[in-house]
Amino acid sequence: MHLSQALTVIGAGSYGTALAIAVASKGYPVLLHARDENKAYIMEQTRHNAHYLPKIAFPNSLHVTADLKEALAFSRDILLVVPSSAFVATLEAIKPYWQPKQRLAWATKGLDSSGQLLSKVVREKMTSPDYPILPMAALSGPTFAKELANGMPTAIACAGNDDYFVDDLCNLMHTNTFRIYKSHDLTALQLGGAVKNVIAIGAGMSDGLGFGANARTALISRGLAEMIRLGQALGASERGFMGLSGLGDLMLTCTDNQSRNRRLGFMLGQGKNINEALEEIGQVVEGYHMVKVIYDLAKRCQVEMPICFELYEVLVNHKPGVKAAYDLLNRQITSE
Incomplete structure (x- = not known):
């Protein structure tokens, strides 16, 4: 398995689960993180997200955990799919487990509470003198989670600060029914x-x-x-x-x-x-x-x-x- 063929998704709501299902449908290993340990256990055992996407089965390569350390250790590429109001808290939660050469993407739509773009928030929270450059990318577009999870045709856009990461992310997430277009305006x-x-x-x-x-x-x-x-x-x-x-x-x-x-x-x-x-x-x-x-x-x-x-x-x-x-x-x- 190549490093760019694995993905960790932080956020087991409807959209996070749908994105995880899309990537795992290609047979790629995906680890979905849910905050609630009991809910994570139930999803892993029943192989679906009964609360948000009932009756949509998980592919075999999709697994669920409530262990944030495990989730961050699973893959190089981390995708955050959390409400904008929880974005900063999520960055603060994952930072202690962050590893060199990891890359961060998000499908969260919104700004932080002060009106800052989330890309600026990521730079402020996740970079340091030791790691001054972080490959980052954002995903956005017309997407209803249920349609995506059911394999209905869907297209979104991706923009970031690192062309290699954007290319890898587009290739990772692209399926027969899910198309990712590259954007140059983050x-x-x-x-x-x-x-x-x-x-x-x-x-x-x-x-x-x-x-x-x-x-x-x-x-x-x-x-x-x-x-x-x-x-x-x-x-x-x-x-x-x-x-x-x-x-x-x-x-x-x-x-x-x-x-x-x-x-x-x-x-x-x-x-x-x-x-x-x-x-x-x-x-x-x-x-x-x-x-x-x-x-x-x-x-x-x-x-x-x-x-x-x-x-x-x-x-x-x-x-x-x-x-x-x-x-x-x-x-x-x-x-x-």
């Missing part, structure tokens, strides 16, 4: 995965209010414009948002009810309060946690993001969704 790839979750709440809210297809399409289009403006202020290219991790992921998250962010917005549009909606969804809704981060970042960068600003008012200050919608419509006329 900033755009990461920012697109964060902002699209906030916009998707707005799209769901628009539909929940009964505003129709015209309003939904306008919101998605103008949401993309906001994403690009913020990205350019942070050094990303406009082109970087036109692919899978920008426009593609935005379209998926805004239009399909498998999206937790869209479902949250839809429930709010129908009159449910935020706590009721979050409890009914029962999983992390990244856009809800990200809206304040995006709001603060846009203010610091002096970037106008009216859709995100109105969603901040709805989600944080409890402004009625219908008022937020009409306030957006009644803004001063500007150029597209």
Whole structure:
């Protein structure tokens, strides 16, 4: 076995499990880390993740552990698939077991609580005078875990700071139904995965209010414009948002009810309060946690993001969704 044909996945939620299944379906050895020892034991014995992906069997080469030291010792390449709110804590947990020449990737979508790109957080937390350069890469794109785990056609993008690592990761994860495209804009790839979750709440809210297809399409289009403006202020290219991790992921998250962010917005549009909606969804809704981060970042960068600003008012200050919608419509006329 070549070193690039093994993978450790940290995070046994739906997406982490689906990515682990995809790689292991090729016969490559994959070790999936779950925090809860009992859940890890049950998954290993029953050979599926009953909570997130019931009835989808694990390939023979996929195994589960709750031992973080074992997980880090298993392979050179480590893939983090945890909520953005747990990203820093996960880095701190794995650092004591980190080995020279290991490489770090993540499929976490979002920013840290201060608005930093996760690539910057990784550099700050994982590099040192002894290890000043860490090969890193991010994965992002329009992906629902259940479809990926079921072998349905899926494509995402990968960007990083080391071409060899990006190439290895794309080859490792590519299957007959899962295609990985290389991106050259790490900033755009990461920012697109964060902002699209906030916009998707707005799209769901628009539909929940009964505003129709015209309003939904306008919101998605103008949401993309906001994403690009913020990205350019942070050094990303406009082109970087036109692919899978920008426009593609935005379209998926805004239009399909498998999206937790869209479902949250839809429930709010129908009159449910935020706590009721979050409890009914029962999983992390990244856009809800990200809206304040995006709001603060846009203010610091002096970037106008009216859709995100109105969603901040709805989600944080409890402004009625219908008022937020009409306030957006009644803004001063500007150029597209």
